Amino acid sequence: MPRTHARLNVPTLVQVAAIAIIATRCVDLLMLFNLLGLRGVLDFIHRSAQTWNLTLIFLGSLVLLFIEFLCAFSLAKGRNWARWLYLISQIIASGYMWAASIGYGYPELFSIAGESKRDILHSLFLQKLPDLLVLFLLFVPASSRRFFRLH
Numbered sequence: 001m002p003r004t005h006a007r008l009n010v011p012t013l014v015q016v017a018a019i020a021i022i023a024t025r026c027v028d029l030l031m032l033f034n035l036l037g038l039r040g041v042l043d044f045i046h047r048s049a050q051t052w053n054l055t056l057i058f059l060g061s062l063v064l065l066f067i068e069f070l071c072a073f074s075l076a077k078g079r080n081w082a083r084w085l086y087l088i089s090q091i092i093a094s095g096y097m098w099a100a101s102i103g104y105g106y107p108e109l110f111s112i113a114g115e116s117k118r119d120i121l122h123s124l125f126l127q128k129l130p131d132l133l134v135l136f137l138l139f140v141p142a143s144s145r146r147f148f149r150l151h
Helices: 006-008 010-050 052-075 078-100 117-127 129-139 144-151
Strands: none
Touching: 010 052, 010 129, 010 144, 052 078, 078 117, 078 129, 078 144, 117 129, 129 144
C-alpha cells in the first residue's frame, strides 16, 4: 500500500495531540506578543543580541519552537521519533524554565514568579499541563502506541 494511505488511519488521539501542539504554541506566541507589544518584542530581540549567552538562549528557544512544530507535523505521519523528540523538548524547556526561575538562567522572560521553589514548581506544572496532556495522548493510549509501532 502507498505510504499516503497511512495518513488516513491516524488515530484521533494522535491527531488531537498534533493539533494541540500547534495550537498551544501559536496561542503562546500570540499571548507573548500581546503581553510585550511590538516595542517590547523588538526590545527583547535587541537585548538578546547584546551578549553571546543571551543570543544563544534566544536562538535556542527559537530552535526549540521549530522542533515542536516539526514534531507536530511528523506525528501525523506516524514518525515515532517525533513523539520522543517532543518529550525531550519538553524536558529541556521545563528544566530551563525551572533553572531560570530559581536564578540559574536568563532572561527573565523564561522564568516563573513564585515566593518559594514549591510555588515555582506548582506554577511550572500548571503551565506545562497542556504539554503533559499531549504527552499522555502520545504515549499512554493503546491506539497511539500501536500506531507508532506500525509506522
